[in-house]
Amino acid sequence: MIYQSTKAIEAALKAQDLNCDVMEGPDSSAVVTGFDLKSGDAATFHFISMSDKNDVAVRVFHFAKGGDPARLQGVLNDLNCKFRYAKFTLRDGEVSVELDIPQETTDVGKVAFELLVRCLDIMAEAAPDLKAAGAQLQPASSAPAEPEPPAKPAEPEPKKRFHLFGGNGK
Numbered sequence: 001m002i003y004q005s006t007k008a009i010e011a012a013l014k015a016q017d018l019n020c021d022v023m024e025g026p027d028s029s030a031v032v033t034g035f036d037l038k039s040g041d042a043a044t045f046h047f048i049s050m051s052d053k054n055d056v057a058v059r060v061f062h063f064a065k066g067g068d069p070a071r072l073q074g075v076l077n078d079l080n081c082k083f084r085y086a087k088f089t090l091r092d093g094e095v096s097v098e099l100d101i102p103q104e105t106t107d108v109g110k111v112a113f114e115l116l117v118r119c120l121d122i123m124a125e126a127a128p129d130l131k132a133a134g135a136q137l138q139p140a141s142s143a144p145a146e147p148e149p150p151a152k153p154a155e156p157e158p159k160k161r162f163h164l165f166g167g168n169g170k
Helices: 004-015 069-082 108-132
Strands: 021-024 029-036 042-049 056-065 087-091 094-101 163-166
Touching: 004 029, 004 042, 004 108, 029 108, 042 108, 056 108, 069 087, 069 108, 094 108
Parallel strands: none
Antiparallel strands: 021 029, 029 042, 029 163, 042 056, 056 094, 087 094
16 A cells, blocks of 8 residues: 555655655555765665554665674764764664654655755765774766756756665665
């Protein structure tokens, strides 16, 4: 079943010209999108809904892996103290990033987009610390950019804040 919050998040991301996919499970639905970070790494976001309430779990699974667990745990503790919107967790040698959208949110799509933008900046800032602890992050997309059409003498296109590399992070 595709829940209302999933539809609202999909609409909000598409309104920002972002590619995303909707996944449906027996007890949940999710919007999935992937980005290249300013740090040169990549991340795949999952906006997971498990009811028609606006209780949405935002997860970046497998953001980093490996490294010395003791050093990594110290880095994660520091990151969790530094950033209030994102929680970094370590399970089975992999770092994930977690955010949650409260049920009482009136515009879940707008809040989801804001958390996405905030999290992109947080993750780019956290990446060097994770790498210093020996963790490996997914490299940014190395797909060649599409050729641009000939430039018009009119107004130049504004630069986007972040680069989307695919709807499902692959």
